[in-house]
Amino acid sequence: MTEKLFYKDSFMQEFTATVISCTEDKKGWAVVLDQTAFYPEGGGQPCDHGTMSFGDTVANIVDVRDKNDVVTHYSDIEIPAGTQIYGKIDWDRRFDFMQQHTGEHIFSGVVNSMFGYNNFGFHLSEKDNVVDFDGPLAKEDIKAIMDKCNEQVWANNPVTASYPENVKELEYRSKKELQGDIRIVVAGDADICACCGTHTDTTSQAGPIVALNFQAYKGGTRISIACGKRAVEYLKNRNDDCYNISHQLSVPVETITDAVAARMDEIGRLKFALANAKRQLIAVWAEKAVATDGVCIMIKDELASNEIQQLTSLLAEKRETAVVLSSQAEGNPKICIASSVKDTNKLGRHISATLGGKGGGKPGVYQGFVEKAADENTLAELVKSFG
Ligand SMILES: [Zn+2]
Incomplete structure (x- = not known):
């Protein structure tokens, strides 16, 4: 022993x-x-x-x-x-765990007293402090819990551990049935819990206590929290984020939420206008395209998947076969083939035998990518050699 x-x-x-x-x-x-x-x-x-x-x-x-x-x-x-x-x-590591652990006691105790929920899961690591509760919590509830937790921190109450003789008469939180001597940890006015961990001496040493994010989990709520130095580091980083966004948008930091919402609206409107303009441009390209021996080949930059298919289909309406290659800023060039006379899947495989890549599709339309870029002449030769 x-x-x-x-x-x-x-x-x-x-x-x-x-x-x-x-x-x-x-x-x-x-x-x-x-x-x-x-x-x-x-x-x-x-x-x-x-x-x-x-x-x-x-x-x-x-x-x-x-x-x-x-x-x-x-x-x-x-x-x-x-x-x-x-x-x-390694005191930095241990004191961090003591802050997280004591903060978790305060947080779970406050949730229990405010909502009657029990903590049924706790995961503590160098990165995460995650607590699971057996009832639903909304954003406003979590703000109220945070207020209460930090009041406990400021009260600077003692955190004690003991093996009380009257343990059977005590009301305490525990995740499992315990036997033998039971170590009871009292965290200020916030919590009484059976626990074998190490804790700070006072509630103030564990603070501040911040809830980072939450999600519905097994019918209840999973919440990530940060306590003490971790909470301060988290807030410092989020403060940096807010000031960076404020700088990028050239608005006061207090108004970044409204400013981001306005930018998102603006982006939505611009995307809609751009899609309309591209649709018209694609129609003009298709109208003016020239076919050689019934085959029309086009190479374009940065078309989305639906746009490359739209262009190829429009081209194939008036020409027997259309092949469109769209180079991408990132990733491989996309390819689309439409034909009323050729087996498009076989033609696609014939082209990828030389250029690499793969694809597939329904009869008459092939979509995929190629690994090597190609110019119009190379593509025309490949279609010609297919027959
Ligand atoms: Zn504990």
Whole structure:
């Protein structure tokens, strides 16, 4: 059994200990100490990373696990049994998890008291802090929850952990039926919950608390949150985004939502006008096109899939066979073939045998792409050689 120093003091960053055993397995050197401040993975909270030093040697600890109250540290080098080590936790990583974890308690407790919903899922990683609730929440609800959470932060209430004797009489949140000694974590006025993780000492150390986004999930709501430094980083980045958009649109930052909506309307109108103009242009191209031996070939820039098909069909109405190639700024040139006299799928395959690419379609119309660009003469030769 390893003495768990992280439960005595969750802010302990450095400690000394004696190596009880060190064996090699497929995950690395498995080191067991008499006592440790390294938190093992558990209760949704990822494990600590850090180092163990002895003499001039520094071992990196990359994983920590708890099995039957024996904590195993995975080291990148062997640390012989009996060695006195000096352990140092990667404090940025641990404090971030403590902020996320404590913030999640406050958030889940506030949701529970305001809406009566339970948290049925919690996923914490270096990037994400995701909580699932068993009831629907709207945008306005989440704003009200955020207000309440940050009031809890500003109240600067203690966060405590204990093993109360009257645990059976207590009302506390828990995701599963628990047995034996139950560790109860109280997060200010916001939450009472059974939990084995590490937490900040006060609610203020976990804040601010921000909800990033949410979605309907399994009949309830999945919400991503960020707490403490993560919340500040998130807000700094979104602030940058807002100022960048404001700069690009040359409008005050307070009006960017209206300005973006106005630009989107404008883009919609321009797209509609452009599609009309292209339709007319395509009709003019088709009218003026010249066929040689019944075959009409055209090469155009940047036609959308429906436009290249529109042009090819119009051309084929008056000529026996039409082939249109449209070069693209990105990706391979598109090809469309329409014919009243030739097997268009076979002609398409004949062309792609030389130019690469592929396609298909209903009888009389072939659509696809070619890998190599070609000029009108090359295409005409290919059609001619098809017969
Ligand atoms: Zn907890």
